[in-house]
Amino acid sequence: MKVYKFQIMSGEVCFDLSHCEECSSKVCVKACSRLNMGNILTIKNGLPQLKVSEENAKRGACTECLSCELDCRLYGKGGVHVTLPQPELERYLKKVPYRLVYQED
Secondary structure (H helix, E strand, O other), X not given: OOEEEEEEOOEEEEEEHHHHHXXXXXXXXXXXXXXXXXXXXXXXXXXXXXXXXXXXXXXXXXXXXXXXXXHXXXXXXXXXXXXXXXXXXXXXXXXXXXXXXXXXX
């Protein structure tokens, strides 16, 4: 698996480039370029890449809107994954007396 990833302020964005190679729509880049989104992605050699420095992406150029991942799942090949750890939520879930189950289809 070929991977392209970069850090953002609260987490990480990861592209599975094997999915991106098969994708003709590149909806992740289109989603990112919408009004009030980060507009940090571009296509280079047929694959999505940052058009800002990794440092700028990490400092907040990425708005963490999740539109790249959502549009990729809906209209692309499902190769984008945004990870935004929520330690407060994890601590809370350890205290609840029941288990919450999340299952992806």
